[in-house]
Amino acid sequence: QACRAVRHMAELMGAENTKASGKRYVEQGVADAEAAAAAFGDEPKEARAIGDVQLQRALGLLFLERKKDASSAYAAAMSWDPTMADYGQIMGSLRGEDGDRLFIDTLKAGAEAFAERWGEKQNADAGLHWWLGYAQHYAGDYADSIGSFETTLAKFPAYTNSHWCIGLNHYRTGLEAVPKAAESWKTYAKLDMAGFAATLQSDATGAFGGAIGALWNDSRGGANLETAYELAELVTRVKPDDAFSWNNLGLMGRDAGAWVKAAKPKNPRMSAAQYWEKAWTAYSRAIDMDKRPEYINDGAVLLHYYLEREYDKAIAMYDEAEALAKDWLANRELTESEKGIVEIALRDAGDNRAKLRAKIKRQKGDG
Numbered sequence: 258q259a260c261r262a263v264r265h266m267a268e269l270m271g272a273e274n275t276k277a278s279g280k281r282y283v284e285q286g287v288a289d290a291e292a293a294a295a296a297f298g299d300e301p302k303e304a305r306a307i308g309d310v311q312l313q314r315a316l317g318l319l320f321l322e323r324k325k326d327a328s329s330a331y332a333a334a335m336s337w338d339p340t341m342a343d344y345g346q347i348m349g350s351l352r353g354e355d356g357d358r359l360f361i362d363t364l365k366a367g368a369e370a371f372a373e374r375w376g377e378k379q380n381a382d383a384g385l386h387w388w389l390g391y392a393q394h395y396a397g398d399y400a401d402s403i404g405s406f407e408t409t410l411a412k413f414p415a416y417t418n419s420h421w422c423i424g425l426n427h428y429r430t431g432l433e434a435v436p437k438a439a440e441s442w443k444t445y446a447k448l449d450m451a452g453f454a455a456t457l458q459s460d461a462t463g464a465f466g467g468a469i470g471a472l473w474n475d476s477r478g479g480a481n482l483e484t485a486y487e488l489a490e491l492v493t494r495v496k497p498d499d500a501f502s503w504n505n506l507g508l509m510g511r512d513a514g515a516w517v518k519a520a521k522p523k524n525p526r527m528s529a530a531q532y533w534e535k536a537w538t539a540y541s542r543a544i545d546m547d548k549r550p551e552y553i554n555d556g557a558v559l560l561h562y563y564l565e566r567e568y569d570k571a572i573a574m575y576d577e578a579e580a581l582a583k584d585w586l587a588n589r590e591l592t593e594s595e596k597g598i599v600e601i602a603l604r605d606a607g608d609n610r611a612k613l614r615a616k617i618k619r620q621k622g623d624g
Contacts, residue, residue, distance in 0.1 A: 283317050290314035294333075308338035319350050327351070328363040335367025336374050340381055342367075344388040357392045364389040383413035390422060399426040420445035421456050428464045435471045438464070439484045446491050454495040465492070473509065482513040483526050493539070500547035503539045504555060510536030511559055533563045550582035550602035554609070561613050568617055575610035578602055 293310045297303045315330035328351060335342055344364075351360040364385055371382045390405030403426045406419040424441030427434040442465065446453040457465055465488065472485035486509040492502045514532030517525045527535075540556035557574035560567050582603035585591065591599060 280321070283320050287314055287317040287321065290317065304337045305341065308334045308341045311337065312341060315347075324351060324353065324359060328359055329366070331363050332366035332370060335364070335382070335385055336370030338381065339367060339371055339385040342385070344384070348388070348392060357396055361389065361392050361396060361398075364392065380412035383409050383416060386412065387416055387419060390419070394422060394426055394429075397429075399430050402426045417445055417449040417452050418456055420448070421453070425462065425464055428468055432471055432475050435468050435475075436481060436484060438468055439472065439488055442468075443487060443491070446494075450494070453491075457492070457495050469505070469509070473512065479516070480522065482509070482516045485509050486513045486532070487526075498546065500543045500549075500552065503546065504543035504552050507536045507540035507543065507555060507559065510539060511563060514563065533559065537564060548577075548581065550578045550585065550606070551598050553578040553581065554602045554606045557606070558609060561609060568613060572610055572613060575606045575613070578606040579610070582606065 290310050290313050294307055294314070297307045297310070300307075311330050311334035315327045315334065318324075318327035318330055331342065331347055331351075347363070348357060348360045351357070351363060353359060368382055368385055368389065371379070371385070375381070386405045386409040390402045390409060393399075393402035393405055403423050406423045406426075409416050409419045420441045424438040424445070427438035427441060442453070445456075469485050469488045469492075472481040472488070475481075486506070489502070489506040489509040493499075493506050496502045510532045514527075514529040514536065517527070517532060518529035537556070537559055540552065540559055543552045544556055553574050557571040557578065560571040560574070582599050585599050586596070586603070
């Protein structure tokens with residue numbers, strides 16, 4: 258009876274001529290749900306039935322605009338069987354002027370009551386903790402969110418995208434935590450590459466690319482350059498047909514190799530020469546996919562300054578980059594940002610070519 262009352266309340270309360278009677282009908286439904294819950298008592302075998310009654314009670318309380326009471330009913334339902342809850346719907350229903358604070362409080366109460374009722378080792382509340390972490394993240398409670406996602410993984414490791422969420426929380430915490438974010442994302446990719454790829458492809462936060470940039474810029478000359486390379490490599494695995502991603506991998510490999518050569522760390526992930534060979538492969542992939550002046554110039558720079566070989570090829574690439582840049586500036590409609598990049602490629606191609614020719618001349622003189 259309680260369930261039937263609640264299901265019909267929207268129709269009744271939505272029409273002006275039945276609003277008052279609809280309210281009474283809903284109030285009766287809520288009362289019936291409370292009576293049903295009391296009648297069931299604390300019988301574990303009735304967990305799903307009790308949970309359903311509490312969910313119906315919560316829905317009725319929402320229609321009566323009693324959100325805090327509805328929160329208590331939702332928490333009670335979760336304490337019996339958290340797998341029955343539609344967390345997305347509940348979050349939207351409880352959202353108010355303070356955002357999702359009531360939703361967060363509801364899930365905390367539900368989790369605590371579930372653990373008290375069934376024990377800490379039960380994992381039926383893994384999804385509850387996932388949603389708690391999700392809401393905490395968007396409320397800016399990053400440390401709490403990390404804890405909730407870690408609890409999710411401890412209870413149900415198959416929720417592998419929790420690693421993505423943990424990384425996102427670390428990233429939001431600040432520059433000093435970006436390496437931790439990188440480790441979480443690398444773990445996600447290792448455990449579930451398909452899930453990682455889908456998440457990265459659909460992600461609109463820009464956090465992954467931001468992390469690569471932060472590791473490269475903020476820690477230039479440090480070990481974080483190697484981590485930046487690893488993240489950039491993951492991007493090329495997810496987007497193998499994206500020329501920019503390959504060119505970016507080339508840049509990360511170039512600079513990681515330069516750091517290894519200069520700093521001589523005890524346990525580098527690769528030697529400088531290995532980084533540079535991989536960078537050359539990455540630059541070549543980018544150029545094959547999309548002949549852009551900056552890509553061609555970048556590849557020539559690697560041959561010239563880092564690999565120090567095939568100087569004739571490097572000069573030819575500088576020539577090609579210069580000619581292409583002039584053509585683009587004269588004949589293409591470029592945005593201001595694009596124009597600036599092409600102008601830099603034009604300048605650098607000419608300057609680098611002159612330096613390389615001077616170097617070749619010196620070497621011939623020395624010989």
